[in-house]
Amino acid sequence: MNYDVIIIGGGPCGLIAARDIAGQGAEVCVIEKSPEIGYPVKCSGLFSTAGLKQIGVDVSDSLICSTIRGGRFYSPGGEDFLAYSKQDRAVVVERKMFDKELARDAVRAGAKIRLKTTALDIKRNGRVSVRINEVGEEKTISSKLLIGADGAGSQVARWAGIERENKFVSGVQVEVAAADVESDVAEVYFGKSFAPGFYAWILPKGDVFEVGIGSTGGGGETPRELLKRFMAEHPIASKKLDSKSILEFNKGAIPVGGPRDTVSENIMLIGDAAGQTKASTGGGVITGGICARIAADAAISAIEEDNYSQEFLLTSYDQKWRAELEQEFMAHLFMKNIIDSATDPEIDSLFNMLKKEGVPELMTTFTDTDRPLEFIKEVLKKEEILNWAQRFLDIRKELLG
Ligand SMILES: Cc1cc2nc3c(=O)[nH]c(=O)nc-3n(C[C@H](O)[C@H](O)[C@H](O)COP(=O)(O)OP(=O)(O)OC[C@H]3O[C@@H](n4cnc5c(N)ncnc54)[C@H](O)[C@@H]3O)c2cc1C
Numbered sequence: 001m002n003y004d005v006i007i008i009g010g011g012p013c014g015l016i017a018a019r020d021i022a023g024q025g026a027e028v029c030v031i032e033k034s035p036e037i038g039y040p041v042k043c044s045g046l047f048s049t050a051g052l053k054q055i056g057v058d059v060s061d062s063l064i065c066s067t068i069r070g071g072r073f074y075s076p077g078g079e080d081f082l083a084y085s086k087q088d089r090a091v092v093v094e095r096k097m098f099d100k101e102l103a104r105d106a107v108r109a110g111a112k113i114r115l116k117t118t119a120l121d122i123k124r125n126g127r128v129s130v131r132i133n134e135v136g137e138e139k140t141i142s143s144k145l146l147i148g149a150d151g152a153g154s155q156v157a158r159w160a161g162i163e164r165e166n167k168f169v170s171g172v173q174v175e176v177a178a179a180d181v182e183s184d185v186a187e188v189y190f191g192k193s194f195a196p197g198f199y200a201w202i203l204p205k206g207d208v209f210e211v212g213i214g215s216t217g218g219g220g221e222t223p224r225e226l227l228k229r230f231m232a233e234h235p236i237a238s239k240k241l242d243s244k245s246i247l248e249f250n251k252g253a254i255p256v257g258g259p260r261d262t263v264s265e266n267i268m269l270i271g272d273a274a275g276q277t278k279a280s281t282g283g284g285v286i287t288g289g290i291c292a293r294i295a296a297d298a299a300i301s302a303i304e305e306d307n308y309s310q311e312f313l314l315t316s317y318d319q320k321w322r323a324e325l326e327q328e329f330m331a332h333l334f335m336k337n338i339i340d341s342a343t344d345p346e347i348d349s350l351f352n353m354l355k356k357e358g359v360p361e362l363m364t365t366f367t368d369t370d371r372p373l374e375f376i377k378e379v380l381k382k383e384e385i386l387n388w389a390q391r392f393l394d395i396r397k398e399l400l401g
Contacts, residue, residue, distance in 0.1 A: 003029045003112075005299050006130055006143040008119045008156050010037055013271025013288040014149030015102035016055055020296030022110035026303055029141070030111060031132060033118040038099030042252030043285070044173060044203055044210050045095035046186065049088055050368045051286030055293065059093055060101060065206035066092040069184045070364075074236055076191030076344035079351040083363035084185065090369065092205045122146065122159045128266045145299055145308050146267045149292070152253040154273035160264040166275065167257035169198045170223040171282055173212030174231075177245035181209060189237055190339065190347050193219075194230045197340055198256075198282070202237060211241060214254060214282055216340070223251065254282040258333050259326065262291075263313035270295045276325070278370065280335035286370045287329070291321040331373040341392045350388060357382045 005021055007014045010032030021028040034040070046068065052059060068091065070084030103113060117134040128146040132139055148156025152168065179202060181187060187202040194200055197216030202209055213227040221229070231241050255272055256279040262269045270276065271288030278287055298317035302308050342350065354360065359379055366375040380386045 001029075001139075001141045003027045003141065003143040004303050005029075005145045005147060006031060006128065006141060007147040007149050008130070009149035009151055009271075009273065010034070010099075010103065010113055010115075011149060011151060011271065012099055012102055012285045013273075013276075013292040014147065015099065015106045016057075016289045017147055017149060017270060017292040017296045017299070018106040018111040018113075019102065019109050020056075020293055021299050022106060024296070024300045025110075026300060028111045028299075029143070030106065030113045031117045031119050031130070032113060032115050035116045037103040037113070037115070038096035041095050041248075041250050042171070043095040043250075044201070044212060045093040045098060045205070046090055046203060046283065047093065047286055048090045048369045051289075051370045052091070054370075055286060055289030057102070057289075059091065059098060063093045063097050063101065064091045065094060065208075066204045067184060068092065068186050068204075070182075070186070072182075072185050072187045073351070074187070074189045074191075075348045075351040076193070077348040078236060079348055079355070080236075081351065081355050081360045082185070083360040085364040087367075088184075089367070090186075092203055092210075119150070119155070122156070124266055144266065145302055147295060147299070148267060148269040148273045149271050150273050152255050152272045154269065156267065157260070157269055157273055160267040160269070162261050162264055162267075162269060164260050165257070166255055166260070167216075168253040169214040169216055169256050169282060170251065171212060171214045171254050172223040172227050172251040173210055173249070174227065174246045175205070175248040176209050176211055176242060177247055178242035179204075179209040179211070180240040187237075189230070189234065190344075192344055194226060194234055196226075199339065200227075200230050200234070200237065202240065208247060209241075211237075254284070256282065256333075256336055258329055259322075261318070262321070263310055263318045265310045266308045268295050268298065268313055268317050276321070276329070278332040279329070280332040280339070280372070283370070287325060290325060294321045294324065325371075328371045328373050331371075331376050334376065335372070338389065338392055346388075350385075353382075353385050353388060354379075357385060359385075 004026040005028040067088040189200040198214030200213040259275040277284035
């Protein structure tokens with residue numbers, strides 16, 4: 001079976017690319033190893049409202065569990081601040097059903113989705129042949145262009161020779177029935193003893209709550225053990241949570257090393273496979289989705305020009321998503337590096353500075369939370385904070401140019 005484009009991976013980024021490619025008239029097929037779109041869930045389903053518009057998604061009201069207006073941030077030593085906006089900033093959606101809506105839209109646009117179908121390997125010979133196992137039967141399908149949307153541990157990246165050492169955060173999350181948390185505020189907890197290298201969160205999701213932890217390991221505890229201890233022993237969070245009311249558990253790896261090279265002859269990578277996640281938050285659906293749309297346009301240009309060379313894909317895809325988002329990814333990496341490098345007492349003193357300098361109020365004036373660069377530049381105009389941050393990183397080189 002031949003297609004114009006094969007997409008390996010039916011997660012949100014693969015499905016967004018499929019929708020846009022099929023919508024422009026090309027023949028596209030999505031290969032998904034799972035028997036069900038959206039399962040297993042590895043996500044909190046927190047998406048900015050600004051970002052959803054950018055990925056062309058109008059989520060059904062029935063999938064929206066909560067609308068979020070603010071964030072309450074806790075330092076390791078218990079300092080806290082609230083950044084609360086007058087407008088809705090984000091929504092928490094039922095992620096499994098969210099992916100299903102994306103699949104529905106892709107199919108309605110003309111895409112084909114082959115479930116329970118695993119890509120086993122590829123061969124390039126002017127086209128790309130993909131050996132697949134579809135419901136127990138081995139076959140080969142082929143296309144002019146292949147898009148790797150196969151997530152954090154991308155095999156397509158390996159097959160394409162786009163290797164590099166990647167950094168991951170392990171994310172684990174449970175859904176609990178009871179928590180004493182405001183219905184429109186996401187809570188974020190920093191501290192190396194509970195969430196080394198990242199943070200923990202409590203998220204209102206309709207009448208349940210998501211409690212999660214991201215960690216880069218350390219101390220000999222598994223992420224699951226860290227989460228259990230966070231829920232039972234964190235001096236503030238444990239008092240808000242009913243850890244006996246767990247309804248669901250999910251986990252996954254989040255790439256936080258920043259984007260990798262994303263093109264090779266006949267191949268583009270998108271989403272987590274391309275490292276297009278926000279290193280400071282772990283969110284990848286919006287940023288990966290924006291890049292998926294750029295990849296879809298590049299695929300259509302490649303078909304029109306009948307040119308699938310690495311050079312063509314470099315200019316039509318790689319350089320375009322970099323122009324749009326690379327600096328924003330660097331801004332997220334900058335924040336992630338601070339979380340990694342600063343000690344708990346240093347984070348406590350940063351919290352005091354942020355509050356003194358009015359940063360929580362400033363935060364509410366920036367509407368696009370996926371793109372923090374302008375916000376960070378504004379914060380770094382405050383000399384005390386710039387001096388503090390300068391101790392950890394060469395900010396001028398890394399961020400301010
Ligand atoms: C605990 C946790 C919470 C998170 N919360 C959020 C959040 O609130 N907001 C947010 O934006 N992001 C969040 N993320 C990140 C988000 O889930 C990812 O960024 C997003 O799912 C990436 O989408 P993707 O399409 O690139 O890859 P994926 O969603 O990983 O999809 C890849 C797909 O490829 C399939 N696949 C892999 N290999 C093959 C193969 N060989 N053959 C066929 N199919 C294959 C997989 O089955 C999978 O369906 C969270 C992650 C974790 C772990």
